[in-house]
Amino acid sequence: MGVSIIELVCRSEKRKNLLVYLKDGPQNLAAIKKALDVTSTGVLPQIKLLKDNGILVQKDDEYELSIFGNIVVQKILPIFKLTNTLEKNPEYWFSRDISALPMQFMERLGDLGDSEVIEPDINSLFDPPQELIDHLLVSRYVTAITSYFHPYYVKHFVELAKKGVKMDLIFTNDVYERIVEDYGEEAKIFFGMDNTKIYIHKGDLPVVSMVCADGFFLVSFLNKKGIYDHNKLISTSEEAVIWGYDLFEYCCLDSRKKT
The missing domain is CATH 1.10.10.10 (Winged helix-like DNA-binding domain superfamily/Winged helix DNA-binding domain)
Known part of the structure; x- marks a missing residue:
């Protein structure tokens, strides 16, 4: 040669x-x-x-x-x-703290190559991306991981569950208790629905939040300063969605199903 x-x-x-x-x-x-x-x-x-x-x-x-x-x-x-992923959104990836991700998911970051970075402006900093809301409205199955309390997400999750959408959700204990405290009877009804499964994660989650709906994926990480700056990565690629579902299943291993 x-x-x-x-x-x-x-x-x-x-x-x-x-x-x-x-x-x-x-x-x-x-x-x-x-x-x-x-x-x-x-x-x-x-x-x-x-x-x-x-x-x-x-x-x-x-x-x-x-x-x-x-x-x-x-x-x-x-x-x-992996190279394509990093080269497409270098400012995003090199400013993220992904140290909590399990190694097998770091090795598969190339699956997120066909993704778009969402940077909210100051007037919509706390609003979920419209792309997420649009996909949730037409989805039949939603999985999500969240380590922080966000009233918009809870509101939409409750509405989807009432419409019969199947939902598997992983919360930290702090988030779960905050939902119970703020939503009272509505939270009890939400958590008790047959189409909703709630899991409480034992420790720290590897992402700030992650949502997989039918053909849609969203993930967010802390930045390297340990701050959640609301930047998110979204994708409609099959590989990204599978990456998200696999991460959910991995996190379920260290979670307790709420009955």
């Missing part, structure tokens, strides 16, 4: 995109050019280089990853995804 595998795979955006595209199966040149928005002149030299180094093989008029290429892509793909 004339170049190292890392250099071969990572130094060229065209090669990287090509390998990620081919991980799902063989493709001909026409499909490659259309999917990656490249010309023959732009992509054929990259294909030749990958073929010469045993990463790609050609069968008739189609190109596919070799066995070795498949191994390389599967190992490097999480790095590609």
